[in-house]
Amino acid sequence: MIFFLLRRTATMILTALCLSFIVFYLTNLPPNLEKVAKFQGNSRMTDEEVARWLDHNGYTRPTYVRYGEWLGVVPGWTDERDGTTTGRCIGTGESADTAPRFCGILQGNWGRSTVFREDVSHIVAIRLAQTGKLMFWVMLMMVPMALLIGVLAGMREGSKLDRALSTVSIMTTATPEYVSGVILIAVFASSAVGLKWFKGTATSAMDGANFENFFLPVLTIALYGTGYVARMTRASMAEVMTAQYVRTARLKGVSFRNIVLKHALRNALIAPFTVIMLQFPWLLNGVVIVETLFNFKGLGWALVQAAGNNDIDLLLGISVVSVIVVLVTQLISDIGYVYLNPRIRMS
C-alpha cells in the first residue's frame, strides 16, 4: 500500500512537472513574449524597444533556466540599470542586498499576475474558493440525481421506465454546457419571452449565493455530467441484477424492494464511484464554459482572462492547480475502488 502510494505520488509529481514545463514553454515563445511586453509597456513599442524591455525584465535567459527560476532551483535574474538593481526576487521598495536569491514556487512564491496586478497565490486562492462553491453544489445536485436515474433504469432492464430514463440520460450527455446554458437562460431567465424565474447571470452569487442567481449555473454543469454517471450506474446495476446471488434471493422469495435496496445497491455503486471521481476533469471544462456564460468570476473565468492576455505566472498557477485536482481525484478513485471492491488486491 505504502509502496503503491509512493509510486503514484512520484508519477504525479513527474506529470505535474512535465505539464507545467509545457505550459511554460508555450507561453514563453517569442510571439507570446512580445504580447506580454506590449501589454506591460505600451502597445506601440518598436521591435527594438520590445527586445530591450524583455532584456531588462529577465525574459531573454534560456527557457529552461527561467523554468528553474520559476520552480525556485535557479537564482532569480537581476538587472543593473542607472545604479539601481531590479530582479525577479526584489520587490518594489526592497534593496537588492536583503532580497533572497531564490524565489520560485518551492519558496512559496507563485509570481505576479500581469492582468490583475496581484500575487498569483492570492488570486488563485480567492477564485478557487468561488469555483469550489460552484463544484460543491454541482456535486450535491449531480450525484444523487445520476444515481437515482441509473438505479431506477438498471433495476428492470428493458422496461418502459428504463427506455425513458436512458433516453433522458443520452439527451443530457449530448448537450454540452454552452448549449444547455443558452437554452436554460432563454427559457427561465430571458426578459423577452422566458419565464423569468431565475437570473441569467451569477455575478451576484459570488457574495451571496441564493436559489435565484445560482441555480441555473449549477444545473447547467450538473446536467452534462448526470447522463454519463447515470448510464454507468445503469450498466453496473443491470449487471448486478443478473448475478447469481440476486437470483438466489429472488428464489427465496425476498421482495423486489429488498433485493434492490439490500442486495444489489451496494455492489452496483462501486463502478459509479470511480466514474464520479473521473468526472472532475470534465467538470473543470464545464466550469470554464459556465463561468464565462454566467459571468461568475471563479477559476475558469480567471483562466480565460489569463490565457487571453498571456499572463504567464497566472496561467502556470491555474494549470498546476487544475492538474493537481485531476491527478488527486484519479488517485482517490483508484484507492476508493480497491477499498470498495475487496476482490482486487493492491500491487
Place this chain on the structure above:
Amino acid sequence: MEDLSWGAIILRILIRFIPVWIALAVTFGLSIAFKRRLGLYGKLFDNTIGAVGFGLVMFWVYTALAVGLFDWIVTHDPLSAATGMKNKLPGTPLRGAAEGEYPYYLLGGDTLARDVFSRMIEGAWVVIRIAPLATLFSFMVGITLGLPAGYIGGKLDTGLSFLANLILAFPVILLFYLLVTPEMVETGIPSYMAIVLFLFPIVFLIVLINARFHTQPTRRNIILVVLLVVLGWLYLSLISDPITVVRFWPSELDLFNVPAGILVVFVSVVFVNAPTVFRIVRGLTLDIKTRDYVAAAQTRGEGPWYIMLWEILPNARGPLIVDFCLRIGYTTILLGTLGFFGLGLPPESPDWGSTINQGRKLLSIYPHAAIVPAVALLSLVLGLNLLADGLREESLRD
C-alpha cells in the same frame, strides 16, 4: 407584408428542406428493403433508437452536402447583412426584397442583420467537413500507437501510456487556449504537429498492406508504390502552405491549401482525442491478445504487425465503431467549444459554436440568434449518441 405565424414558418422551413427529405426517404427505403443483406448496418433499422439516431445524423449530412455542393436550402448569403433586419424576430419579411430574393428571414436576423436560418445551415457544412475527418485521424493515431502498446507492452507501453495520461491530465480548454492562438500559428508549432500527426494514417495504411501481402512481393510493391505516391502527394499538399513556416513544396504541385485557422483547429482536436482512443485500443488489445486465434497465428509464425492489424484489430471493430460514433459527437462539442471561446475559426464563420458565442450577448432580449445553432448542434450530437447506442445494442445481440 405581414410577419409569418409560427405555423407558416415551420411549413416554409420544411419546404426548404425538400432535397434532404427526398434523400432521407431514398436512403431509408433502400436500406429497409435490403436490410437482411446489409449486416450490422441493416440490423440498425430493427432498432428504433438506432434508426432515429441514424436519421438525425443523415439529416445533417445531407443538409451539409446540399448546401456545400449545390448551395440549396439556404435562403440568403450567410455573410451579408440586410438593412433594417438587425435582431428581427423569426418570420420577419425582408425589407425591400429584390426580385427573386427570398422574401423572409425565416428564423430572424442576428446582431449584424444576417439571416440566422442560412447561417445555421451553412454551419452544418463546416462541422460535417471537420468533425468526422478529425475523428478519423485521431483513430489512426490512436490505433497505430495503441496496438503495439497493448501487444508488445514493456517499456514502450509505459512510455506511451505516460504520454497519453499527460495529455489527458491537461484541461482541454487550457490546451486550446495555448495552441489555438494567432501567436502560436506564427511560431509554426501547429504546422509541425500537423507534420507528425498526418504521418500516422500513411504509416498505418502502409504497415497494414505490407503485413497482409508480404508473401506476394510483386503485388505488395505495386500497391505500396501507388499508395505512397497518392498519399504522399496529399500529405505534402496538406502540410505545406505558402503562408506558414512549412512551405517547401512547389505551388504547381500543391493541390490545396488549408487555411491556417482551420488547420490549427483540426490539429488540436486530433491531439486532444488521440490519447483517449489510444487507451481504448490498448485496453482492447490487452484483452484480445489472450484469445486462442492469436495464439494460433503466433504458432503459424505470423509477424507481430500481421497479428495486430489482421487478427486483433478486426476483432476489436465492434467497440471501436461504437466509440467512433460517440467521438464524432464529442469532436462536434469540442469544435463548438472552440467557437464559443472565439478561438481558431474567423469570427464571421457560420459554424455553430461561433454563432452561439455571438448570440449569447443579447440572449435575454433576443434569444433566437443563439437558440437556433444550439438546437442544431444538440440534434446532431444526440443523433450520433443514439446511433452509437443502437449499434452497441445490435452488435451485442449476435
